[in-house]
Amino acid sequence: MKTDTPITIRRADYAPPAYLVDTVDLAFDLDPAATIVRAKLALRRNPKAAQDAPLRLDGEGLVLREARLDGAVLPPERLQLGADGSLAIADPPSAGLLETMVRIAPEANTALSGLYTSGGNFYTQCEAEGFRRITFFPDRPDVMSRYTVTITADRTLCPVMLSNGNPHGSGHAEGNRHWVRWVDPHPKPSYLFALVAGDLIDVHDHFTTRSGKLVSLNIWVRRGDEPRCAHAMDSLKRSMAWDEEVFGLEYDLDIFNIAAVSDFNMGAMENKGLNVFNTKYVLASPESATDGDWQGIETVIAHEYFHNWTGNRVTCRDWFQLSLKEGLTVFRDQEFSADMGSRAVKRIRDVRGLRAAQFPEDAGPMAHPVRPDSYIEIDNFYTPTVYQKGAEVVRLIHTRIGPAAFRKGMDLYIARNDNQAVTIEDFVSAMQDASGINLDGFMGWYDQAGTPEVTAEDHYDSATRRFTLTLRQRTPPTAGQLEKKPLPIPVAMGLLGPDGTELPMRLEGENTTQSGTRTILLEGAEQSFTFVDVPAPPLPSLLRGFSAPVKLKGVPRDRLRFLAVHDSDPFVRWESGQQYAASVMLEMIAAQQRGEALGFDEALAEAVTNTLAMAETDPAFAAEALVLPGEGFLADQMEVADPVGIHLVRRHLRAEIGRRCGAVLRANYDALTDTGPYRIDGRSIGRRALRNACLAYLATAGDTLLAKAQFDGASNMTDSLAALSLLADTMGEARESALAAFHARWRGDDLVLDKWFSIQAMAAREDVIEQVRALYAHTDFDLRNPNRARSLIGAFASGNPAHFHDASGEGYRFLADAVIALDPINGSIAARLIGPLGQWRRQSETRGALMRRELQRILDIPNLSKGTFEKASKALH
Ligand code: B3K
Ligand code: ZN
Numbered sequence: 001m002k003t004d005t006p007i008t009i010r011r012a013d014y015a016p017p018a019y020l021v022d023t024v025d026l027a028f029d030l031d032p033a034a035t036i037v038r039a040k041l042a043l044r045r046n047p048k049a050a051q052d053a054p055l056r057l058d059g060e061g062l063v064l065r066e067a068r069l070d071g072a073v074l075p076p077e078r079l080q081l082g083a084d085g086s087l088a089i090a091d092p093p094s095a096g097l098l099e100t101m102v103r104i105a106p107e108a109n110t111a112l113s114g115l116y117t118s119g120g121n122f123y124t125q126c127e128a129e130g131f132r133r134i135t136f137f138p139d140r141p142d143v144m145s146r147y148t149v150t151i152t153a154d155r156t157l158c159p160v161m162l163s164n165g166n167p168h169g170s171g172h173a174e175g176n177r178h179w180v181r182w183v184d185p186h187p188k189p190s191y192l193f194a195l196v197a198g199d200l201i202d203v204h205d206h207f208t209t210r211s212g213k214l215v216s217l218n219i220w221v222r223r224g225d226e227p228r229c230a231h232a233m234d235s236l237k238r239s240m241a242w243d244e245e246v247f248g249l250e251y252d253l254d255i256f257n258i259a260a261v262s263d264f265n266m267g268a269m270e271n272k273g274l275n276v277f278n279t280k281y282v283l284a285s286p287e288s289a290t291d292g293d294w295q296g297i298e299t300v301i302a303h304e305y306f307h308n309w310t311g312n313r314v315t316c317r318d319w320f321q322l323s324l325k326e327g328l329t330v331f332r333d334q335e336f337s338a339d340m341g342s343r344a345v346k347r348i349r350d351v352r353g354l355r356a357a358q359f360p361e362d363a364g365p366m367a368h369p370v371r372p373d374s375y376i377e378i379d380n381f382y383t384p385t386v387y388q389k390g391a392e393v394v395r396l397i398h399t400r401i402g403p404a405a406f407r408k409g410m411d412l413y414i415a416r417n418d419n420q421a422v423t424i425e426d427f428v429s430a431m432q433d434a435s436g437i438n439l440d441g442f443m444g445w446y447d448q449a450g451t452p453e454v455t456a457e458d459h460y461d462s463a464t465r466r467f468t469l470t471l472r473q474r475t476p477p478t479a480g481q482l483e484k485k486p487l488p489i490p491v492a493m494g495l496l497g498p499d500g501t502e503l504p505m506r507l508e509g510e511n512t513t514q515s516g517t518r519t520i521l522l523e524g525a526e527q528s529f530t531f532v533d534v535p536a537p538p539l540p541s542l543l544r545g546f547s548a549p550v551k552l553k554g555v556p557r558d559r560l561r562f563l564a565v566h567d568s569d570p571f572v573r574w575e576s577g578q579q580y581a582a583s584v585m586l587e588m589i590a591a592q593q594r595g596e597a598l599g600f601d602e603a604l605a606e607a608v609t610n611t612l613a614m615a616e617t618d619p620a621f622a623a624e625a626l627v628l629p630g631e632g633f634l635a636d637q638m639e640v641a642d643p644v645g646i647h648l649v650r651r652h653l654r655a656e657i658g659r660r661c662g663a664v665l666r667a668n669y670d671a672l673t674d675t676g677p678y679r680i681d682g683r684s685i686g687r688r689a690l691r692n693a694c695l696a697y698l699a700t701a702g703d704t705l706l707a708k709a710q711f712d713g714a715s716n717m718t719d720s721l722a723a724l725s726l727l728a729d730t731m732g733e734a735r736e737s738a739l740a741a742f743h744a745r746w747r748g749d750d751l752v753l754d755k756w757f758s759i760q761a762m763a764a765r766e767d768v769i770e771q772v773r774a775l776y777a778h779t780d781f782d783l784r785n786p787n788r789a790r791s792l793i794g795a796f797a798s799g800n801p802a803h804f805h806d807a808s809g810e811g812y813r814f815l816a817d818a819v820i821a822l823d824p825i826n827g828s829i830a831a832r833l834i835g836p837l838g839q840w841r842r843q844s845e846t847r848g849a850l851m852r853r854e855l856q857r858i859l860d861i862p863n864l865s866k867g868t869f870e871k872a873s874k875a876l877h
Helices: 230-247 291-306 319-340 343-362 384-401 403-417 424-435 440-447 557-566 570-593 602-613 619-626 631-635 643-660 662-671 682-700 704-713 717-728 733-746 750-761 768-776 786-799 810-822 827-833 835-842 845-859 866-876
Strands: 019-029 035-045 055-057 063-069 079-081 087-089 095-104 114-118 121-125 144-154 160-163 166-172 177-189 195-198 201-208 214-221 255-261 274-278 314-316 420-422 453-461 466-474 489-496 518-522 526-531 539-542 551-553
Touching (some): 063 079, 063 087, 144 160, 144 195, 160 177, 195 255, 201 230, 214 230, 230 255, 230 319, 230 403, 274 291, 314 319, 319 343, 319 384, 319 424, 343 384, 343 570, 343 619, 384 403, 384 424, 384 440, 384 489, 403 424, 466 518, 557 570, 570 619, 570 631, 602 619, 602 662, 619 682, 631 643, 682 704, 682 717, 733 750, 750 786, 786 810, 810 827, 810 835, 810 845, 827 866, 845 866
Parallel strands (some): 214 255, 255 274, 314 420, 453 551
Antiparallel strands (some): 035 095, 114 121, 121 195, 144 177, 160 195, 166 177, 489 539
C-alpha cells in the first residue's frame, strides 16, 4: 500500500475483533487479467468486543462489483470504501451472511502478495496481510474460520487446482472450464489461506501416521522438475515421523500438498495442507544443488511442516506474537536437523548464523525485542531477531526446565490452546505450569532488545580448595530502550583440571557432586558461585553448547588455546578457536591501521595442523574449525568497523596459513578426494566441506591451478561452486573461462544461475562494483524475480562488505538505486534489501555520511511503500 503518512501499530493498543467469521465460502473464477472472487462470510458480533463497534473489512486494491447482506443487495450508501482500500458497512446487524464479489488482476500483481501469476500459473501468498488483496475480510490472525473453496478455471490453462484442506468434488463447467472444491475442516486465520492452480505435475508418495491414517503426499512442480523432488519428499516423510516421535504430533488431514514456485518473496509458507515453496527449497539434484542447498531443503520442509501444530492449530493472537510460532518452529526444525545429522555441527552453524545476522541487527538501528512493541509494516519484522533469537529464547526455556518438562509443557500448550489464537504468555505459562519452575524472568527475553554481554572472573584458593566464579551481565542500550534489566542466563559449564580432564563440581551448600556439564543460572547483574572441594586450580569452560544468546567477553588467550584443544564440549572447542583467531585478527587490524607490518601468530598454523590431524573422526567439525571468523563477526567486535582492513587481514592470514601449512593442507585435500559415487550423507558432506576448506587456503595462497582443476573435474555442485568462487576472486583468464563455461552450462536453470550472479557479486576483486553494475544490466538479470534480485543486490550488499563499503560510496549508491527501482515493483523485497545501509553508526564518519545520504535519497522518493519508508527512516534516525 502506498501512503504518505504511515500509521504505527502498537502492541498496547490490541483490541479483540468486532466481528467473528465462523465460515467462509470462497468461489474463484480464475483469469490472469480479471479474476472474480465471490465470498460468503457468516459473520457475528464478537461477544468479547464492544457491541456497537463498526463492521469494517480489510481490503487492498479490490474492485467491488456487488455486496449483499442476507441475500439483499446493499445500496451504495451503506458501503463505505476507505482510502486504504477497506470496506465498512453502515448499520451492521449483530449477525448475518455477507456476500461480496470483487475483481482482481493476478498477472499485474508484481508484489507477489495476494493472488499472483508466475510462469502462467496461479499462486497465493497471504501472510501477513495478503488475504485482503484477494477479498474483503477481517484480515487478522485472531479471526479463525472454516473455509470452503471452489475454483473454476480453463481446463487447459489450469488442469490442476488446489486449496487448503481435503478435496470435495469436481466437475465440468461451461466452455472449456472445470471446477474443484476444497473443504478445510480446521478453523484457521486468513493468512493460512492458499490457492494454487495451473499446469503442474505432481510427485506422489504417502505416509501412514502412527494412529494408522494414510496421508497422500504430493509435490507440485513444473513439468521436467519431477526428478529433482526426491530429497524434499524424503525430508517431508522424516519430518512427519520425527514430530510424532519427539512431540507426539500427528498430521491432521488426508492430504498434504506442496507447490513449488520460482517467483516467491521468501523461503516457503506453511498454508494449511498446501505449503507453497520457493523452488530453491524443493528442487535438488547432485549436479545442480550444493550440500548447503540440500540441508536447506531438509530444514525448510521440516520448518513448514512443523508449523502445522505450532502456528496453524495454535496460532498468534496478533502479529506482535509472531515469534510464538516462528521462534518455536525454528527451535523445532533445529532440533530435527540436529537429530538427522551431527548435533554439534548443527549448533555451530546455527550460532554462526545468529552472530552473522541477529547480533548486528540487535546492535543496530532496527534493534527490536523478540516481541516488538510497534511496527509500521509487519513484513519488516520477519527478522533474525523474531526467528533466530526467538528460537534461542525457546532453547533457554528448554535448558532451564529440561527436555522432559519441556515436552510436558508442549503437550499442555497444545491441549490448552488448540484452535485458538494466543500470546507468548500462553506459551511461557504452559512451560511454567508443566515444570513447576517460575519462568517470569524469561519474559524479559521477549521484551528487551539487545545482546547481553557476560564477563567472568574467578579465583581459586588452594588452602580451602574453594573456587569462586563471578559472572556479570550488561546489555547495551538500543534504540528506544535505554534502560536494560538483567535477564536470567542459563550458563552450561564444566571445570577442567590442569591436564584437561573434567573436575567434579559441587556448589557450596549442595550435598552431591556432579561431573560433566552442569547449568548455573545467572539472574542478577552480578552473581558469584562458589565450588567446594576442588582438588586443583580449575579452568572454567563456560556457555557450553552456547547455552544463551549472549556475548561472553574477555576470556584470556591462553585459556582460549587450552579450551580449544582440551574441552569436552565441541561447541566450546570450536568457539575458543574462533575467539582466539578473532582476537589475533583484531590486533592485526589495529596494527595495519597504524601502518605496521602484519605479523603472524604461529599458534594459528599449529591449530590448523592439529585440526587436520584429528579430522578423520569428524570431518564436518574440522571444516567448521578450519574456517576463520567471518568479516561480519569481526566488524561486530570493533568500535568503528574497518571493512576493508578486516578483509585484507583475513585474506592475508588465509594466504599465510595456506603457504605455511601448504603440505599438510594439500595432503588432506588429496586424501579427502572421493572417487566413488556422489553421496549426501553427513560424513560425505563433511569430507567435501573439509576438502573445500583446504582448497580455500591453498588457492588464496596462489594455487589457482588446483581450483581450476577442481572446477573442470567436478561432478557435483558443491565442488564446482567452491572452486568457481575461488577463481572468481582472481584476475586471470582461468576466471573468465570458468564463469563463461558455468553460464553456458546452466543458463536454463534459474536456481543455478542465481549462484552465478552471487559468486561474482561477492568476489574479492577491485573492479567488483563495475561488474555488479554490468550484471544488473545483464539479459539474465530480472529485478522482478526475488531470488534473482537477492542473488545480485543482496549478495553484494550483505556478502561483500569490503566492496559494499568502498570509500567512493559507489557500493551504497548501487544499493540505493536498486532499492528505488524495486520499490514500486515489490516493496517487501526492496525494504528487506535496505538493511546494510542501516549499519552506518558502526562505520567511520566519512562512510557514515555517504550511507546516510543514500538513505535520505531513498526517503525523498514520493509514494514509497510503507515498508521501505519504515526501514529507511528507522535506519537513518
Ligand atoms: N511464515 C512464513 C513467512 C511469511 C513471511 C511474510 N512476509 C514462512 C515461515 O516462517 O515459515
Ligand atoms: Zn516459520
